[in-house]
Amino acid sequence: MQAFDGINVVDFTHVLAGPFSTYQLAVMGASVTKIESPRSGDMMRPEGYSDAMESVGRGTQFICQNGNKRSLAVDLGTEDGVGVVRELLKTADVVVENFRGGVLERKGLGYEDVTAINPGVIYCSITGFGRTGPKADHPAYDNVIQAFSGLMAATGTPETHPVRVGPAVLDYGTGAQAAFAISAALFQRSRTNKGQRIDVSMTDAALMLMTSSVLDAQVLGNSPAPFGNQNPDRPGYSLYDASDAPIMIGAFTAKQNSDLWRALGDEERARTALVETKAETKATARETASAIAAVIRSRSADEWEQHLNEHGVPAARVRSIDETISHPQIQSRSVMQPIDVVPESGAQLHTPVAAFGYEHDGPSVDTLAPALGQHSEEILREIGYADEEIKSFAERGVIAVAS
Numbered sequence: 318m319q320a321f322d323g324i325n326v327v328d329f330t331h332v333l334a335g336p337f338s339t340y341q342l343a344v345m346g347a348s349v350t351k352i353e354s355p356r357s358g359d360m361m362r363p364e365g366y367s368d369a370m371e372s373v374g375r376g377t378q379f380i381c382q383n384g385n386k387r388s389l390a391v392d393l394g395t396e397d398g399v400g401v402v403r404e405l406l407k408t409a410d411v412v413v414e415n416f417r418g419g420v421l422e423r424k425g426l427g428y429e430d431v432t433a434i435n436p437g438v439i440y441c442s443i444t445g446f447g448r449t450g451p452k453a454d455h456p457a458y459d460n461v462i463q464a465f466s467g468l469m470a471a472t473g474t475p476e477t478h479p480v481r482v483g484p485a486v487l488d489y490g491t492g493a494q495a496a497f498a499i500s501a502a503l504f505q506r507s508r509t510n511k512g513q514r515i516d517v518s519m520t521d522a523a524l525m526l527m528t529s530s531v532l533d534a535q536v537l538g539n540s541p542a543p544f545g546n547q548n549p550d551r552p553g554y555s556l557y558d559a560s561d562a563p564i565m566i567g568a569f570t571a572k573q574n575s576d577l578w579r580a581l582g583d584e585e586r587a588r589t590a591l592v593e594t595k596a597e598t599k600a601t602a603r604e605t606a607s608a609i610a611a612v613i614r615s616r617s618a619d620e621w622e623q624h625l626n627e628h629g630v631p632a633a634r635v636r637s638i639d640e641t642i643s644h645p646q647i648q649s650r651s652v653m654q655p656i657d658v659v660p661e662s663g664a665q666l667h668t669p670v671a672a673f674g675y676e677h678d679g680p681s682v683d684t685l686a687p688a689l690g691q692h693s694e695e696i697l698r699e700i701g702y703a704d705e706e707i708k709s710f711a712e713r714g715v716i717a718v719a720s
Contacts, residue, residue, distance in 0.1 A: 319346025319678045324503065326411040327402075328352060328386065329426075331359045333459070333485050334519060335415035335443050336382045337492030342411070342499065343385035344670050344680040350696060351383065351687065352402065355390040355717030358689040359383070369660035374689050381668045382492075383686035384656055389697075390690030390717035393424050397715045404700045406431050406438070411499055415443040418454050428514050437512045439502045443495050447518030457519060459485040466523035467540060471530055474545035491522040550599045552606035553577050556635070559618035566609075567631030574598075580628035581612045642667070650674070654682050690717035 324347040328339040336351075336359065343349040353359055358374055365376030389405070392398040403426070406412065412431055414421055421427050428440045442448060445457025446465075460481055463469045468487070469479035495517045502513040524531055534540045546556035546565070553568030568577040571591050578586035586608075598605070613621060618634035625632035641647060651674045653667040671680035693716045697707045710716045 319681075321345045321347035321503075324348065324410045325408055326350065326413065327406055327409045329412070329414035329416065329421065330443065331415065332361055333378070333382065333488035334491040334495070335413060336361075337489055338441070338443065338495035338499065338517075339386070339413050340382040340384065341492065341496035341671065341680075344682055346678075347411070349386040350405065350692075351386045351388050352393075353388055353390050353689055355392050355690065355714060358388075358390065362689065367659055367661060370657075375657070375686065377666070380657055380666075380686035384668065384682040385684050386687060387692035387696060388687035388690055388719075389693050391693070392715050393426070395715050397710060397713075399424055399426065401697065401700075401702070401710070401716070402426060403434065404702075405696065407434055408700070409435060409438055410503070411439045411441065413441045413443065413495070413499070417456060418444065418448060432512060435512075437506065437510065439499060439506065439513045439515065441495055441499055441502075441515040441517060443491060443517045443519070445519045447521060448516045459488045459519075462487050462519045462523055466520050466527070467530075467534075468523055468527060470540060471527065471543050473543050475542050477545075478543045486526070487519055487523050490526050491517060491519045494522045494525060547606065550595075550602055552598075552602045552609055555606065555609075557610050557613040559613050559621050559634070560616055562618040563635045564613065564618040564621050565633055565635060566625065569631075573630055576629045577609075577625065580625050580630055581609065583608075583612075651679070656682055657685055688719040691719040693718045 321342055326347050326349040328349050328351045330336050339349050361379040362374035363371045363376050364378035365371055370376055391401050431438055446452040469481055473480035498515045548554045553574045556563050556565050568574045574590040575587045622632050622634050652669055654670045655665055656668045657666045670682050694707050
C-alpha cells in the first residue's frame with residue numbers, strides 16, 4: 318500500500334509546475350484525474366524533440382510529469398461540462414489548479430464553490446505571484462519568475478549576468494513545494510477532519526530555493542555579486558580546467574581544504590589549511606587558485622575526480638545530462654524508471670520519478686501519461702452517468718474521448 322492509495326485528486330493544472338505537483342502525488346499512489354480541454358489539452362502535449370510523439374500529443378515535456386494519471390477531456394465553457402466536473406469534485410480529496418486568478422471562480426469551480434459541496438477538500442492554487450498582492454493577477458512562466466525573483470541576477474559573473482538557468486528549475490521547485498504542502502494538509506486533515514486552502518506562489522518558491530542568498534542580501538543591504546564558477550573567497554570551492562575537461566571542486570571546510578592540498582601533493586599547504594582563518598584564505602585566494610589550477614591541468618578530469626573523492630574531497634567532472642543519466646551511479650538508483658519508447662529509434666525512455674526511495678511501497682510510475690480524453694467515458698461511468706448521456710456529451714463536444 319502506497320502512502321496516497323485511496324486519495325482522489327482532481328487536477329486542473331497545465332504546463333510544468335502544477336502537473337509536477339500532482340505527478341508527485343500520483344507516483345505515491347494517488348488517483349489523479351487530469352482535466353483537459355477537449356480541443357487542445359495540456360499545452361505541453363506537443364512539446365519535445367520527437368516529431369512522432371508530439372504529433373499524437375505525447376511530447377516528452379508532457380509525458381515526463383503525467384504518468385499514473387487519467388485524462389478527462391471536458392469543456393468547462395459549457396454548463397454540462399461544469400456539471401460533470403462538479404459531480405467529480407464531490408468525491409475529491411484534493412483539487413489542484415494553476416489558472417490565473419478568478420478563472421475557475423467565474424465557472425463556479427472556485428474554492429468556495431467546491432467546499433460548498435465537499436467541505437473536507439484540500440484546494441491548492443498555484444500561481445506566479447500568489448493570490449495576494451499587487452501582482453496577484455499577473456501571468457508568469459518560469460523565465461519570468463527567474464527574472465522577478467532575483468535568480469537571474471544572481472547567476473553568471475559580474476561581467477556576464479543576468480543569466481537564465483537553463484532547465485525550468487522554478488517550475489519543478491514550485492511543484493515540489495506544492496506537493497509537500499498538499500501532503501502536509503492531508504496529514505493535518507487526518508488529525509483535524511478539516512480541509513485546507515493552499516496558496517502556492519512560484520515567486521515564493523524561488524525565494525525558498527535561494528534562502529541563504531535572501532538573508533545575505535539583507536545583511537549587505539544589496540545583492541551579493543554573482544561569481545559564476547570561481548568563488549573569489551574560497552578557491553577550493555571553484556571550477557578548474559583539467560587536461561581534457563573542467564572539474565568542479567567543493568572543498569569548503571578547513572579539513573576538506575587540507576585534504577585537497579594533500580591530494581595535490583602539497584603537505585605544507587595541507588597543514589596551513591587546517592589553521593588558516595577565513596580572512597587569511599580570502600587574502601591569498603588569487604594566489605591559491607593559481608596554484609590549484611597549475612596542478613589540476615596535469616591530469617584528466619576523470620582522474621582528478623576519482624583521486625580527490627578518494628581523499629575525501631567533493632569533486633566532479635562537469636557532465637552533460639545524457640552522460641549523467643547513463644552513469645553507473647544513476648543506474649544504481651530508482652530515480653529513473655521506464656515509461657515509453659521513442660518511435661523514431663525504438664529507444665527506451667526513462668523518466669525521473671521521485672528524489673527518494675522507500676524500503677517498501679515507494680514511488681513508482683506504472684501507467685503511461687494518458688492520451689487526451691483517454692479515460693473520459695470510464696470516469697463519467699464511475700460518477701454515475703449512463704452510457705446514453707455519455708454518448709450525447711461526446712456528440713455535442715462536451716467531452717472528448719480518445720480515438
